Amino acid sequence: MSGKFVVVGGGIAGVTCAEQLAHQFPSERVYLLSASPLIKAATNLKQVSRILEEFDVEEQASTRLQNRFPNITVVQSAVTELRSQEKKVITEGGSQFGYDKLCLCAGASPKLITQGNPHVLGIRDTDSAQEFQRRLTGARRVVVVGNGGIALELVYELQGCQVIWVIRDKAIGNTFFDAGAAEFLIPQLKSEKPQVPVACRRTKYTTDVALVGKENSLGSALGPDWHGGLDLRATGEFGHWVHIETQCEVTKILLQEEFRQLNVTASTFPEDQTTEHSSASSNDWPVYVELTNGKIYGCDFIVSATGVVPNTKPFLNGNNVDVAEDGGLKVNDHMQTSLTDIYAAGDICTASWNVSPLWQQVAGYYGGGV
Structure with a gap:
């Protein structure tokens, strides 16, 4: 033809x-x-x-x-x-x-931090976004790696589980605003979200979810309103909880058995004060991330939002x-x-x-x- x-x-x-x-x-x-x-x-x-x-x-x-x-x-x-x-x-x-x-x-x-690992998920098209929503249902803790638009919105939207945000920069969202604005926004990431969403003053982008295909082919990019039709709430009782690790990257991803062989204790956070948060800090996670700053965190799965x-x-x-x-x-x-x-x-x-x-x-x- x-x-x-x-x-x-x-x-x-x-x-x-x-x-x-x-x-x-x-x-x-x-x-x-x-x-x-x-x-x-x-x-x-x-x-x-x-x-x-x-x-x-x-x-x-x-x-x-x-x-x-x-x-x-x-x-x-x-x-x-x-x-x-x-x-x-x-x-x-x-x-x-x-x-x-x-x-x-x-x-x-998606430029994933590692290929072929079932515990690492990239969010790029409609199918991968829905897979993320499915995994989130029973998650206690999620590690988000990356500092771009999807990572920024994802960290803000996630509720009902702990979120560890790993970025290699000094400040969050440096692609979109300067360090001063980033410092101003950090309290918003860690506070409870308003019950009534703030009015959007720009064009909204929507997806007809009923038309999602069943093929394995990678679909088109999601666009800025990718989370609009998704329920980004896990089943945990606590709401918006974010811990940020700046100026570091993931050096190694460990399965549970590999982590136990190291005979070390997973890292905890200053925010881990309540019984509820502490109960989510045990050493029985499905997967662990080792960072360049020496810390090791366990989680249910990892979101690679790294471009x-x-x-x-x-x-x-x-x-x-x-x-x-x-x-x-x-x-x-x-x-x-x-x-x-x-x-x-x-x-x-x-x-x-x-x-x-x-x-x-x-x-x-x-x-x-x-």
């Missing part, structure tokens, strides 16, 4: 690209290749001012996109190979799609494409890669033009890299 345009990725970047192409070239076929059975689309678009738009982001079945744009064909299949010289991409099912113009919007994957890695692997082999230091495909101010007729958008790419000193690329949180 071939078409004038092929877009790889069913996230908001890929879907928006496909929609614009379909609108601008109604007589041309646009192929959207997505590894997930669901796609993310911008809906309810409103022009608020000359440069400000308001919209919702929904996760929906691909048929809804095809119904709105008859010249878009959505193919549920991951791309395994790019042959830029032949101007075609190969899917995991063996199908080949030729193109005149190609846009890569394959997103990114993402651009999904560039299928597009690198045999293609002389320029890659940035963070692993993303380099793009110029027209979103062009170093390969002819190939563009990129979202978490898979990195801005590589001369930018203002105030420029900051945001990736791995809202699902858009540029």
Whole structure:
């Protein structure tokens, strides 16, 4: 199969690209290749001012996109190979799609502190967020590693269990605000949450949970309101309890038997004063984390919120494409890669033009890299 345009990725970047192409070239076929059975689309678009738009982001079945744009064909299949010289991409099912113009919007994957450990969970898409909610139900203590947007919101939202927050920086949330603001916010992390939520004064992003697929493919990025449809309360009696370990990282993850062989006692906290908290500080945890500051904490499971890695692997082999230091495909101010007729958008790419000193690329949180 071939078409004038092929877009790889069913996230908001890929879907928006496909929609614009379909609108601008109604007589041309646009192929959207997505590894997930669901796609993310911008809906309810409103022009608020000359440069400000308001919209919702929904996760929906691909048929809804095809119904709105008859010249878009959505193919549920991951791309395994790019042959830029032949101007075609190969899917995991063996199908080949030729193109005149190609846009890569394959997103990114969680950069976990360790791979293949059942006690370490990364939160990236809808399925992983629901798995986190399932594990949280019976949890007494959770270790959160990372200092980005998902970690910050997760630590604030979690209730009914102890939360140990491990960050390598001096202050929390340093990606978003300075150390002074971080110090001001720490009491809010450790205090009880208000019964009535504070009014939100920005665009809200929602997900249709009923449409979540059953496949194992990694879905699209969650967006800033990922926790809106989840119950982030464990079954413990106490409410909001957070202990922060700054300027350290995880050096080792130990299973219960490995920890017992060390013949040491797990670390406790100054906050551990009540009988309830002390009862959760025994040495019978399923998993333990050893930190660079020498402390060892037991927990029920670990959340690795340590950023993402651009999904560039299928597009690198045999293609002389320029890659940035963070692993993303380099793009110029027209979103062009170093390969002819190939563009990129979202978490898979990195801005590589001369930018203002105030420029900051945001990736791995809202699902858009540029």
